[in-house]
Amino acid sequence: MGWQGKRTDNSVLVSALRQLTSSYMLWKKLLGSTIVRAWIAIVSFSALWLSARFLGAAGRGEISLLIANVSMLQLIIDIANGPAIIYLVPKISFRGILVAGLLWIFTLVGILWSFMSISNWHPDHWQETLILLLLFSLSNLVQLILQGQNKILEYNLSIFSQYLVLLVFLVWEFMFEGQATAEIYIQCLYYSYATGMLSALLLWYHWYSDPYPAQWKKAGEQMLREGWKAQLSNILNFFNGRLSYYLIVGFFLDQKYLGLYATAVAIGEAVWIISYSLSAVQYPALTRTNASDSVDLTIGLSKITMYASAGGMLVLSVVPSDFYQWIFGKEFTGLGQLILALSPGIIFIAVHKIYWNYFAAKGLFHINNWSNAAGLLVQIPTLSFALHVGGLWGAAAAYSLSGGITMMVLVYFFRKSCQLSWKKLFPGPQDWKQMKYVWHFRHSASQR
8 A cells, every 4th residue: 555665865845846836837727726715715805704794694604505505515525426437537538528518417416306396305406406506517527527628727717717706796796786695606616617617618718629539438437436435535525525515404494503603614724725735736746756756746745734724724713703703793703713723624624635636646645535524423422412512612622623534544554654753743843944945845846
């Protein structure tokens, strides 16, 4: 499992930076991905502010629960149409993937719609949920094909256009038309997801350069065969991060509390743009480097992610709660304390993403599944207890505990497979000395 043999070079940060900057194009993709992701975070925060300010905590909770329901149903579609597409695009016809993916989406959404129509169980917004599921699934399919073709900038631009359209329509409806309701927000999501799909198609300019025959049946079989392996980890990961939403609603019987908690989570998780940006170039790099370089790259990126994420969470945590209350409204009291309680978990999960990519690139999906299962097994009992003892702050503490367990399981298996010392894997004084090489490598890469 993994690379065997002890490492003697302690300059893992230098090695990681050398690999990322050894190619000018790779450096451009990393920089471009970070910039676009930063703009996505700004636009997403603006949409969050509008929904919180105009809909209040209860309205924000209603929207958060709706989006969580869409995401949960998307997990079923992603059994075939998930991250495995990124792995398969270079190997088989992406036109075949597109056709098979479309058939899978319309079949599953059709089954769900038929079931809900003939059953007596009609939860709130079920029709809107399935429409959003259809639109999001279509946009996600094309965006994953873009990512699989290593079109990172185009992939990020498609996501950015999706968020930008949401913000534009929210501003128009809420501020100019005076129609600030959850139903209007849902309509704006329709436009947003449809834009994500259309923009991805427009950016997909390699449409006719498919080197493989479009065998959609064969593509569909491979998507299902490879997809379920990776998707189990994503299903476990979803419940690790969002199980608290459903328990909070069940415990408090009021979506206002979920709105407060979900807003704190959304603000804190904005720092994940760091790990997402690095991950966008890490996975392709792992598939093209030798074993020892893959180890150094993973360790280096995990440390960079930890430092940067901790810095971001520190800034968000020291902002006074009164300021958050002034920004979002009087109902959002205690946001600063909630963000502080969530901070460890958000940092742990950001680092976890780097190690998750390492094992995924090696095809060791079962290790990723074990880590997410361990986190979920810890969270289920502790979350229920923590809600009774500490309310929302207890839920935040359970989130952080689960994130820590999830990360440490991957770190343990990574250390074991690569025969490394614990000291090598965690931040230390030697790392700061290596940071001075960043600009040296960047300058060297730009000359290539």
